Amino acid sequence: MDLFRVLVVDDEKDFLETLVNRLNKRNVDTVGVLSGEAAVEEMKKQIFDVVILDVKMPGGMDGIETLREIKKIQPLAEVLLLTGHASVETSIEGMKLGAFDYLLKPVRLEDLLSKLGQAFEKKDTHEQKIRSARIKQLMRFPGRVFDQEKEES
Amino acid sequence: MRNALYAGLRKKITVITLVVSLAPLLVLGGTIYIQFSGMYHDKIQEQIYYRARTQAEAVDLFLKERTAILAAMADTNQFNQVVLEKNLPAIFAVMNQRAGAFIDLGVIDNAGRHSAYVGPYDLTGLNYYQQPWFGEVMTKGTYISDVYLGFRQTPHFIIAVKRQENQLNWILRATIDSDVFGAIVKAAQVGRTGDAFIINSEGFYQTRPRFGGKILDKSHIDPSLFGGKTATLERADQKGKTILYAGSWLNNDKWLLVIAQEVEEEMAAFYATRNIEIAIILAGALAIVLVTLFITRATVARLRETDEKLVELNAHLVQSDKLAALGKMAAGVAHEINNPLAVILQKTGWMEDLLDEEDLRNCKNYEELKASIAKIEEHVERARKVVHGMLGYARKMEPRMEDVDVNSTIRQTIGLLTNYARINNIGIKTDFAADLPVIASDQSQLQQVFLNIISNAIDAIGKDGLIDIKSRRTDSLIIVDIKDTGPGIAPDKQKRVFDPFFTTKEPGKGTGLGLWVSYSIMEKMGGSISFESEVGKGTTFMVKIPVVIPEKK
Numbered sequence: 035m036d037l038f039r040v041l042v043v044d045d046e047k048d049f050l051e052t053l054v055n056r057l058n059k060r061n062v063d064t065v066g067v068l069s070g071e072a073a074v075e076e077m078k079k080q081i082f083d084v085v086i087l088d089v090k091m092p093g094g095m096d097g098i099e100t101l102r103e104i105k106k107i108q109p110l111a112e113v114l115l116l117t118g119h120a121s122v123e124t125s126i127e128g129m130k131l132g133a134f135d136y137l138l139k140p141v142r143l144e145d146l147l148s149k150l151g152q153a154f155e156k157k158d159t160h161e162q163k164i165r166s167a168r169i170k171q172l173m174r175f176p177g178r179v180f181d182q183e184k185e186e187s
Numbered sequence: 188m189r190n191a192l193y194a195g196l197r198k199k200i201t202v203i204t205l206v207v208s209l210a211p212l213l214v215l216g217g218t219i220y221i222q223f224s225g226m227y228h229d230k231i232q233e234q235i236y237y238r239a240r241t242q243a244e245a246v247d248l249f250l251k252e253r254t255a256i257l258a259a260m261a262d263t264n265q266f267n268q269v270v271l272e273k274n275l276p277a278i279f280a281v282m283n284q285r286a287g288a289f290i291d292l293g294v295i296d297n298a299g300r301h302s303a304y305v306g307p308y309d310l311t312g313l314n315y316y317q318q319p320w321f322g323e324v325m326t327k328g329t330y331i332s333d334v335y336l337g338f339r340q341t342p343h344f345i346i347a348v349k350r351q352e353n354q355l356n357w358i359l360r361a362t363i364d365s366d367v368f369g370a371i372v373k374a375a376q377v378g379r380t381g382d383a384f385i386i387n388s389e390g391f392y393q394t395r396p397r398f399g400g401k402i403l404d405k406s407h408i409d410p411s412l413f414g415g416k417t418a419t420l421e422r423a424d425q426k427g428k429t430i431l432y433a434g435s436w437l438n439n440d441k442w443l444l445v446i447a448q449e450v451e452e453e454m455a456a457f458y459a460t461r462n463i464e465i466a467i468i469l470a471g472a473l474a475i476v477l478v479t480l481f482i483t484r485a486t487v488a489r490l491r492e493t494d495e496k497l498v499e500l501n502a503h504l505v506q507s508d509k510l511a512a513l514g515k516m517a518a519g520v521a522h523e524i525n526n527p528l529a530v531i532l533q534k535t536g537w538m539e540d541l542l543d544e545e546d547l548r549n550c551k552n553y554e555e556l557k558a559s560i561a562k563i564e565e566h567v568e569r570a571r572k573v574v575h576g577m578l579g580y581a582r583k584m585e586p587r588m589e590d591v592d593v594n595s596t597i598r599q600t601i602g603l604l605t606n607y608a609r610i611n612n613i614g615i616k617t618d619f620a621a622d623l624p625v626i627a628s629d630q631s632q633l634q635q636v637f638l639n640i641i642s643n644a645i646d647a648i649g650k651d652g653l654i655d656i657k658s659r660r661t662d663s664l665i666i667v668d669i670k671d672t673g674p675g676i677a678p679d680k681q682k683r684v685f686d687p688f689f690t691t692k693e694p695g696k697g698t699g700l701g702l703w704v705s706y707s708i709m710e711k712m713g714g715s716i717s718f719e720s721e722v723g724k725g726t727t728f729m730v731k732i733p734v735v736i737p738e739k740k
Contacts, residue, residue, distance in 0.1 A: 046526055052533035059540050090522065116529075118522035140529035140571055143536045 037063040038154050039081065043073040043100060044088040044116065053086075056143055062150070070095025070103070077107045084153045086146075089117040089124050089136075098128055105132050110161060112153040116141065197487045204479045209472055216468040220461060227457040228450075232419050235433040235446055235453075240417045242375040242383060243435035243444040249288075249371055250439070253363060254329055254346050256286045261350040261359035269294050269359070270303040279305045288367035290343065295321070295358040306362065324349050324358050331439050334365065334393045334403060341365070342402045344393070365402070369394040372444065380449035385442045386410055393442055399424075408432065410443045421450065521574040528574070532567050535560045590737050591628040593665050594619040594658055600637040601656070604645065611650050615641070618657045623665055627737040632708045636716070639701035640669050640728045646692060647673030647726065660734070664714070667730040675722040684718065 040062050044050045047068060054066035065082075067073045071094060073085070085104055089097035101113055115136035117125045125136035134153045137146060260278050268274050279292040291306020299316025315321045324330040330347045337343065347360040372394045375383035385393040386406050395402045412420055413434035424430050429450040434443045451458075538560050541547060550556075601615055608615055644654045652672040659666050676684060676691075683689045685706045702716070709716050713733045720726040 046530060049526070049530045049533050052530070052537045056533065056537055056540055118525040139525045140532040140567060142532065 037061060038083045038150070040064045040084045040086060040150065041073060041076055041082040042066045042086045043068075043070065043091075043097075044086075045069060045091040045094075046088070060147065070097070070100030073100055074103045074107065077104055077111070081108060082111050083157055084134075084150055085111055085113045086150075087113055087115055087133075089115050089128065098124060098131065101128050101131055101133060110157060110164075112157050114146075114149055114153060193487050193491050196490075197483050200486065201479055201483045204483065205476065208475045208479070212468060212471055212475070216464060220464060223460070224457065227454065231431065231448075231450070231453045232433075235431055235448055236417055236419050238375055238377070239419075239433035239435040239444055239446045242372065242446065243417070243437055245374075246368075246371055246385070246442075246444055247438045249368065250331060250346070250437070252286050253288065253361065254331070254348065256282050257346055257359055257361050258329065258348045261348045261357075266294070266296070266302075266350070266352055266355055266357045269357075270296075272303060275303045275305045282361070288364045290362040290364050292362075293360045295347075295360055297325070297356045302357075320345075320347065321358075325356060331441070333387045333391070333441065336403070344368075365394070373397075375444075375446050377448065378452050380447075380452045382447040383445070385437070385444050388441050388443070406445075408434075408445060410434070413443055413445075524570070524574050528567050528570055532564065535563050535567070588627040588735075588737070589630055590625050591630045591633060592625050593623055593628075593633070593667065593732060596630055596633050597637055597656060597658065597667065600634050600641060603638060604641055607642070608645050608654070611645060611648070613645055613648050613650070613652045613654060615654045615656065618655070620657075620659045623658060623660055624734060625737060626665065626732065627735040628712060628732060629708075632712070633732065636705040636708055636730060637667070637669075639705045640716075640730065643701060644669060644671035644673060644726070644728075647671055649673070663734055665732045665734055667732070668727055669730070670725060670727040672725045675724055675726055676718075676720040677722060681718075681720060685716070 040057060042050055042053055042057070042064060044053070044066070045068055050066040050068060054064045057064040065076060065080075067076055070091060073087070074095075076082075077085075087097050087100060087104075091097060091100075095103070097115060097117075101115075104111060104113060112134040113128070113132070115125045115128045115133050116139055117136050118139050125133070129136065134156060135149055137149060260282060264274070264278060269278065275292060275294065279289065282292065283289050291304065291308065291310070293301050293306070293310060294303040295315055296302045299314045299318070299321050301311050301313045301315065304311045320330050320332050324347045328349045330345075332344045332347075334342045334344045342365050343362050344365070345360050345362050347358050350357050350359060372383050372385055375381075376397055380398075382397040382399075384396040384406075386408060387393055388410050390406050390408060390410055392400055392402050392404050392406050396406070400406060407425075408422075412418075413432075413436070415436075417433065417435040419431065419433045421429055421431050431448050431450050431453065433446045436443055539557070542553060542556060542560070547553065597617070597619070601617070605615070641654060641656070648654070648671055654672075655668075655670040657668045657670075659668075680689075680691065685702050689703075706716050709730065709732075714731045716728060716730050718726055718728045
């Protein structure tokens, strides 16, 4: 089975680096970026299963904007929001926009890993559903499969 | 200071109200009194005026009748006939029959000699030539005398008419019964104090007055005061009582018919009315004074209450603003602290990760390092709780529906307070119903409610005690009872427990917002908070959470 692919977006470099290292050490294929803009660029380059996104990133795209962009680029990627307590409301807004869940900073790695696990699981289920839907469609309209895939990506 | 202000206000309102309401009443009362008194007085005067005039006319008529009949007798009889002793009684009889009140009748010749007489006295032969009236009759033709005692020493008066018979002048003279005459005058006497009499122009009584003298006494009334035909005047009598007099001159211009009446008696009805008026005004004034005092007192009290509430409210608003600002600041500070905490936590985690690598595991200080990292993590966790607690307090928001396990929420809350409870030697006992459903509610808000109540319970106990937390379920509610062994809440403070800013803690220790916030949270959720407390035994708070089954996703 493939490694899970995770993108971490946080403007706090120390935090970002450490988290990336720790996740990688636990066999989660993790990439870290320092801004929303960088995240968008990265999402365009490669596919991620889960994005861990800091909600509050001053000076640039904030968490919610980044979330919107990410969902445009890779709708199937699950997004975990990281938040200081002050932006819980924003996080809830993010969940309305399709984020999987939110976690309060400072987060313990165990909590983060368990949430990640749930997110992967959800993504898997989701993908399987889509896959089986496609198979059904394939049976009915064999010629349209590729068009469909283009529309979705 | 404030007391003086309200007392002054009360005084001012009272005085103004009293002046404004009493003044018109008194002015009205006074005006009516004066008007009515004047009117009544005028009426009495008028009445007595007409009585005097009418009575004078009656007396005049009486005199005129007597004079007329006397004149008729004189004119229809000749001197030589009337002087005959047998004829005069017949004439006398006719006169008394027609008019009455004649006592005697006499004929006086032009020399003043009483030539013939019929009556109870023997006056024949008396000569009147020297009497002043004799001359007057001879010149004027008729004469009515003043009342006098005369030869017979009883009060009487005479009417005399002159007959001119060829060259011979003679006089027919009659004496009028004073009693009959007096009775006519007396008919004008009214009431207890009314008097009616006649005085002559010198002021001597011509009829017997009811009070104050005998006939022919000098009266204390000066007839010259009565001008014109009829006049009224007021005089005080010897006893100081005001007497109203009406005097009407008779046609002979010598006699004044006087009607006297004590003003007091005449005014009695008026005085009765006046007394009623005074009573009404006094009662009205009393009512006004009492009502004014009462209303003013009530108004000022109400005003004061409102003012005090306003002051309180203002204080609350100021504090509320302050707290909101504090909350904002706390949120900002917390966020700034959270970020470094997150880094620290990650770094320690990373250190742990690295320590687990084999070459380091054999390092002699491995255990020491591991323990230090654990300590750092423990304290990061502590700092995190503080920050989150601070933020939870500062934040206010609409309830968010999420899946909530009430028991575990309580457990988490207790977790936040365990240390606090332990250092005060307070045990926290839990007894959770196992069958509580997961409900759709707002966990962080519920947690805030429990936090407030439990930390209050700890504060209330102070040191050494027990907090007993039970959860149970009814059809539509999850009920959490939080019972403490604190001192209880005094009955007079019980109804203020949920008021904002109400606190029994020392100044600076409690904001007085906890239970208020909790109350509003529970209300928004559709639940409630209530409590029962007994001084000396403790307090039990009851949190009722509505059971809302979460929608299946």
